[in-house]
Amino acid sequence: xxxxxxxxxxxxxxxxxxxxxxxxxxxxxxxxxxxxxxxxxxxxxxxxxxxxxxxxxxxxxxxxxxxxxxxxxxxxxxxxxxxxxxxxxxxxxxxxxxxxxxxxxxxxxxxxxxxxxxxxxxxxxxxxxxxxxxxxxxxxxxxxxxxxxxxxxxxxxxxxxxxxxxxxxxxxxxxxxxxxxxxxxxxxxxxxxxxxxxxxxxxxxxxxxxxxxxxxxxxxxxxxxxxxxxxxxxxxxxxxxxxxxxxxxxxxxxxxxxxxxxxxxxxxxxxxxxxxxxxxxxxxxxxxxxx
Amino acid sequence: xxxxxxxxxxxxxxxxxxxxxxxxxxxxxxxxxxxxxxxxxxxxxxxxxxxxxxxxxxxxxxxxxxxxxxxxxxxxxxxxxxxxxxxxxxxxxxxxxxxxxxxxxxxxxxxxxxxxxxxxxxxxxxxxxxxxxxxxxxxxxxxxxxxxxxxxxxxxxxxxxxxxxxxxxxxxxxxxxxxxxxxxxxxxxxxxxxxxxxxxxxxxxxxxxxxxxxxxxxxxxxxxxxxxxxxxxxxxxxxxxxxxxxxxxxxxxxxxxxxxxxxxxxxxxxxxxxxxxxxxxxxxxxxxxxx
DNA sequence: TCATTGCTATCGGTTAAACCGATTGATCAT
DNA sequence: ATGATCAATCGGTTTAACCGATAGCAATGA
Numbered sequence: 001x002x003x004x005x006x007x008x009x010x011x012x013x014x015x016x017x018x019x020x021x022x023x024x025x026x027x028x029x030x031x032x033x034x035x036x037x038x039x040x041x042x043x044x045x046x047x048x049x050x051x052x053x054x055x056x057x058x059x060x061x062x063x064x065x066x067x068x069x070x071x072x073x074x075x076x077x078x079x080x081x082x083x084x085x086x087x088x089x090x091x092x093x094x095x096x097x098x099x100x101x102x103x104x105x106x107x108x109x110x111x112x113x114x115x116x117x118x119x120x121x122x123x124x125x126x127x128x129x130x131x132x133x134x135x136x137x138x139x140x141x142x143x144x145x146x147x148x149x150x151x152x153x154x155x156x157x158x159x160x161x162x163x164x165x166x167x168x169x170x171x172x173x174x175x176x177x178x179x180x181x182x183x184x185x186x187x188x189x190x191x192x193x194x195x196x197x198x199x200x201x202x203x204x205x206x207x208x209x210x211x212x213x214x215x216x217x218x219x220x221x222x223x224x225x226x227x228x229x230x231x232x233x234x235x236x237x238x239x240x241x242x243x244x245x246x247x248x249x250x251x252x253x254x255x256x257x258x259x260x261x262x263x264x265x266x267x268x269x270x271x272x273x274x275x276x277x278x279x280x281x282x283x284x285x286x287x288x289x290x291x
Numbered sequence: 292x293x294x295x296x297x298x299x300x301x302x303x304x305x306x307x308x309x310x311x312x313x314x315x316x317x318x319x320x321x322x323x324x325x326x327x328x329x330x331x332x333x334x335x336x337x338x339x340x341x342x343x344x345x346x347x348x349x350x351x352x353x354x355x356x357x358x359x360x361x362x363x364x365x366x367x368x369x370x371x372x373x374x375x376x377x378x379x380x381x382x383x384x385x386x387x388x389x390x391x392x393x394x395x396x397x398x399x400x401x402x403x404x405x406x407x408x409x410x411x412x413x414x415x416x417x418x419x420x421x422x423x424x425x426x427x428x429x430x431x432x433x434x435x436x437x438x439x440x441x442x443x444x445x446x447x448x449x450x451x452x453x454x455x456x457x458x459x460x461x462x463x464x465x466x467x468x469x470x471x472x473x474x475x476x477x478x479x480x481x482x483x484x485x486x487x488x489x490x491x492x493x494x495x496x497x498x499x500x501x502x503x504x505x506x507x508x509x510x511x512x513x514x515x516x517x518x519x520x521x522x523x524x525x526x527x528x529x530x531x532x533x534x535x536x537x538x539x540x541x542x543x544x545x546x547x548x549x550x551x552x553x554x555x556x557x558x559x560x561x562x563x564x565x566x567x568x569x570x571x572x573x574x575x576x577x578x579x580x581x582x
Numbered sequence: 583t584c585a586t587t588g589c590t591a592t593c594g595g596t597t598a599a600a601c602c603g604a605t606t607g608a609t610c611a612t
Numbered sequence: 613a614t615g616a617t618c619a620a621t622c623g624g625t626t627t628a629a630c631c632g633a634t635a636g637c638a639a640t641g642a
Contacts, residue, residue: 001366002293004600018619031601033620043373049429049564053609053618056429058565059382060373067369071362075292078358082334082351091350138340138347273340274349295629309590322630324591343638344589 003075005039006068008032009047013065016055084118086277092120093278096131096140098147099224100200101265103246105144108286115285119278128199135270141279143268144286146199146241157268161290163241165204165261166253170234176252183211183258192219192227192236200263204239207259241265294366296330297359299323300338304356307346375409377568383411384569387422387431389438390515391491392556394537396435399577406576410569419490426561432570434559435577437490437532448557452581454532456495456552457544461525467543474502474549483510483518483527491554495530498550532556 012021012032022032040047047061057065084090093112097105102125109121124131124140128147132155134140147157167186169176175189194201208215219236221227228248230236241263245253267283269275303312303323313323331338338352348356375381384403388396393416400412415422415431419438423446425431438448458477460467466480477499485492492511499506510527512518519539521527532554533544558574560566 001370002295003362004293006366019617027600028602029619030603030621035600037620043370045373045377046565050619051561051563055619059567060376060565063372063376063382064369067365067372071294071365071369074358074362074365075297078355078362079292079334081354081358082336085351085354086336091354270342272342274337274351276350310588318629319631320590321592321632325629328591341590345638346590 001039001042003072005035006072008035009039009061010065010068010072012036012048012055013057013061016057018055088116088278088281089118091118091276091278092122093276093282094122094124094140095282096124096126096134096143096145098128098131098143098145098199099125099194099222100146100198100241100244101144102224102244103248104243104265104286106247108282108289111289112282112285116278116281127197132268135268138270138273141276142283144265145268146203146263146265147268154271155268156271157266160265160267160287161243162262163243163265164255165200165239165263166242166245166255167237168228168231168240168245169237169252169254170232171250171252172234173237175237175254178254180255180257183207183256183261184213186215186239186256187213189215189237190235191215191217192221192230192238193217194224194227194238194240195220195222198222200240200244203263207261211259292330292333294363296326297363299326300330300352301356301359301363303327303339303346304348304352307348309346379407379569379572380409382409382567382569383413384567384573385413385415385431386573387415387417387425387434387436389419389422389434389436389490390416390485390513391437391489391532391535392435393515393535394539395534395556395577397538399573399580402580403573403576407569407572418488423559426559429561429564432567433574435556436559437494437554437556438559445562446559447562448559451556451558451578452534453553454534454556455546456491456530456554457533457536457546458528459519459522459531459536460528460543460545461523462541462543463525464528466528466545469545471546471548474498474547475504477506477530477547478504480506480528481526482506482508483512483521483529484508485515485518485529485531486511486513489513491531491535494554498552502550 008021008025008027011024012018015021015024018032019029022029025032036047043060043064045060046058047064048055049058081090095105105123109123113119113121124134126134128143128145131140131143131145135143136154144160167175167181167189175181193204196202196205219230224240224244227238228245228251231238231251239256242253243265245251267286299312299316302315303309306312306315309323309327310320313320316323327338334351334355336351337349338355339346340349372381386396396414400414404410404412415425417425419434419436422431422434422436426434426446435451458466458472466472484495487493487496510521515531515535518529519536519542522529522542530547534556536542536544558577
C-alpha cells in the first residue's frame with residue numbers, strides 16, 4: 001500500500017469512473033485499473049463493485065475511504081507544518097545566554113516575539129560551559145556570550161559587538177563623580193563581583209594578575225541582577241561590561257583605564273547542524289538592534 | 292512522498308542510526324540513505340542533523356514525525372476495519388423483505404444479532420418492485436420475497452422453501468372446524484386480503500380467475516400485521532402462505548384444495564456485486580432455521 | 583600519532599514495478 | 613442492430629527502488 005494508490009483510490013471513489021479519474025490523475029486508465037486491483041488484492045477485498053459499465057463503492061470501500069482520506073490529510077498536515085516552520089509561523093527557539101548578556105537580550109526578545117508571535121522562545125541562563133554542553137546536545141540553538149573559542153573546535157563563533165569593561169557605581173557613591181578610573185585604583189574600592197567561573201570574572205582576574213593588583217572583593221555572587229541590586233544600595237561597586245548594565249539608568253558606568261578591557265560579545269553555533277530559520281532571524285534581529 | 296518512505300523515516304527516527312534502521316527494514320543502508328534524502332528534498336528541509344557519526348532529528352523532523360506516524364496508523368486502522376468486516380465484527384446489513392415473509396425473519400434476526408452483535412441490521416419492508424429497485428442501487432443487500440424472476444435478469448434468485456397458501460381464521464369462526472376447504476367455497480366467506488399490488492394478492496387473483504371465482508373481499512390493506520389483527524377479531528378470514536402466519540398460535544390455518552397454491556419463498560441478489568460476508572452469513576442462518 | 587572501527591553519502595549497475603498503448607469484451611443508448 | 617463508452621488485460625517501455633562497493637569522515641583505542 002502506497003500513498004499513490006490511496007490518492008488513486010480516493011479520486012476514483014469520488015468520480016466513480018475509472019477513465020475520468022485516470023484523466024484527473026494524469027495516468028492512463030489501464031494503470032489506474034491495475035493499481036486499484038493491487039490495492040484490492042493487498043486488502044483481500046473488493047473496494048468497488050463493477051456492475052455493468054458503472055462502478056460503485058462496496059461497503060469495504062466505503063469504510064476504507066475514510067481512513068485513506070485521513071492518511072492523506074495527515075501527510076498534507078505534515079507538509080504544512082514544515083511550511084509554517086519555514087515561514088516562522090510555528091516552532092520554537094531555545095537561546096542560551098550568559099548572565100552578562102541578559103540585559104541585551106530583553107529588547108530583541110520583545111520585538112522578535114512581536115514579529116513572530118507563534119514561536120515559542122525559551123531562554124536558558126548559565127555559564128559558558130553549561131551552555132556549550134547544551135548546545136552540543138541540541139538543547140539550545142545558539143549561545144550568546146563573551147566567550148572566544150578556538151577556531152578548530154566543533155563550534156562556530158561570530159562577534160556581535162565590542163563592549164568595554166567599566167566600573168559600575170551608584171550615583172551616591174564617592175567615585176561616581178570621576179570621569180575615568182585607573183585599574184590600580186580598584187584596590188581601594190569595595191567590590192562585589194560575579195563569582196569565579198563566570199566568564200567576566202575570569203577575564204578580570206587575568207587582568208588583575210597581569211597588573212599585579214589584588215582588589216578587595218567583599219561579595220561574590222552568581223546572579224547579575226542581584227549583583228546590580230547590591231550596587232544600587234551604594235555600598236558596593238562592581239565591574240561589568242557596559243552591555244551588562246544596559247537599561248539600568250539609575251547606575252553609572254565609569255571607564256577603566258590602564259588595561260585592555262575590551263570584551264567581544266559573540267554568538268556561538270554548533271557546527272554542521274541545521275540552523276533553524278527562527279534562529280537566523282533572531283540573530284539578525286539582535287545585530288540590527290546593536291547597530 | 293510514499294508510505295514506504297514514511298516507514299523508513301519513522302524507524303530511522305526511532306533508532307537514530309541509518310545502518311541499524313536499514314537492517315530493521317530489510318533494506319540496504321544506501322537505499323535508506325537515498326530514500327531519506329528524497330523525502331528531505333521533497334519537503335525542502337533537513338529531517339536529520341548529521342553531526343559526526345551520529346544523527347539526530349531536527350526540529351522539522353521532530354514535528355513531521357508525528358504526522359508520519361499518524362498517517363501510517365490511519366492505514367493500519369483502515370486495514371483493521373476491513374479485517375473486522377471480514378470477521379463480521381463490524382459493518383451493516385440491509386435486508387429487504389416483503390410483508391408476507393416478515394414473520395419468518397424475526398427469529399433469524401434475533402439469533403443473528405446475538406451471534407454478531409456489532410453488525411447493524413436494517414430491515415426494509417416493501418413491495419417486490421420497491422425492493423428490487425433498492426437492490427439495484429445497493430440500498431439493500433438482498434430481498435426476501437415470494438417473487439420468481441426470469442433467469443436472464445440482472446437478479447439472481449434462490450429458493451428457500453415452499454409454502455402453501457391457506458385460509459387463515461380465528462378459532463371462533465364457523466369454518467374453523469373444517470380440515471380443508473375447497474377454493475370454490477371461498478366465495479361464501481368474508482375475506483380481508485392484502486391490497487392489490489401485493490405479491491400474494493396478485494397470485495391469488497390469478498388463481499381466482501382461473502377457477503372462475505369471485506370471492507367477496509370486504510377489506511383490503513397493505514399491512515400484514517393489521518390484516519392478521521382483523522382476522523383475530525373473528526369477523527374476517529384471509530388467505531396467506533403458512534409462512535406468513537408463523538408465530539401466531541391463536542390463529543388457525545386451513546389448507547385450500549382445488550388449486551395449485553404452492554408459493555416459493557426465495558432470496559434475491561443483485562448479480563455481479565460483491566456479496567457481503569454478513570449477508571452470506573445471514574442467509575445461511577435463515578436456511579438452517581428453515582430445515 | 584596512527585591505525586581501526588563505525589557511520590553516512592555517493593556511484594554505477596540491476597531489478598522490480600509503475601506505466602503506457604492497444605485490444606478485448608461487455609454494457610448502454612440510439 | 614450499431615456505435616459509443618467503459619473496465620480489464622496483454623506486451624513492451626521506462627522509471628525508480630534497490631543493491632554492493634567504495635569514498636569520506638568522525639570517534640576510539642593503542
